[in-house]
Amino acid sequence: MDDETDPAPASAAEALSIISAQRRVAWQTVPSSALLFLVWGGAWLVGYGGLWLSADERGRPSVGAAVLAVALAVAAVATTILHSVARTRGIAGDSARQGALYGWAWFVGYLAMGWIISALSAAGASYEVVGLAANSVAALVAGLLYLAGGILWRATAMYVLGAWIALVGAASAFAGLPTSYLWLSLAGGGGMLTAGLVEAVRRRAAP
């Protein structure tokens, strides 16, 4: 017996505080949804915001703003992957499989979106129709995957955010170009930033 070297906790209260301290430590093995919502919220706010700000009278954004938006998306994808890999290093099992499949679902969603947009363009859709479809389908893919993530991880904030992004993105198509970009920036990016703050506060308040 090694119980001499491993004494019992002094009291029940101390034992419970050891448990809650370790539960907090174990959070290091799970990607922070607060951080990822803030990163993506910032990317949408600035990326779509730039597209809206730089748009000419026909609704076409400048090349610079488009490059910035793509660069922000790439940076956000890289941050998501690096953060998730670092957090889940050394953990195997169902949750690792679930996380990998969930990550691939985003890839599938945006690949499918790329095909839809190319096909619309090839079929002769106008610049505005293509732009509006790209904006609302991008929001639909993100929204549905946040809904799925909310179900998967029983994350209410994520589920609500998914519903919000899907509906706001779809409705933004009625606004036309370039106003649709502004909707995605403020309502879409803003919604993600709000969800990130809610998650951060909730986590801090958790026992």
Add this chain to the structure above:
Amino acid sequence: MTELDPVIHAQARLRVVATLASLAPDDRITFPRLQKLLDMTAGNLSTHLRRLEEAGYVTITKTHEGRTPATYVQLTGTGRVAFDRYTTTLRAVLGGAS
């Protein structure tokens, strides 16, 4: 406090079990990652894990990832039930005391 499971009711082992119980039920963790989370020496952690394994609370699997050997630790169903019972008892003790 006599009803508390003596295998879990020890400071270091409680930390080990609480950490493993915080993972999803079917997840396992590599020995080095667990060691890092607990900030224990390898020898110390091995000793505690052996005791927990003897009690049937954890399983230790040695495997290979490519050419490097990897040791995975997982809380068993029995271990999870024992930990749940332990925390329930703690709360009852606290509730009764106040």
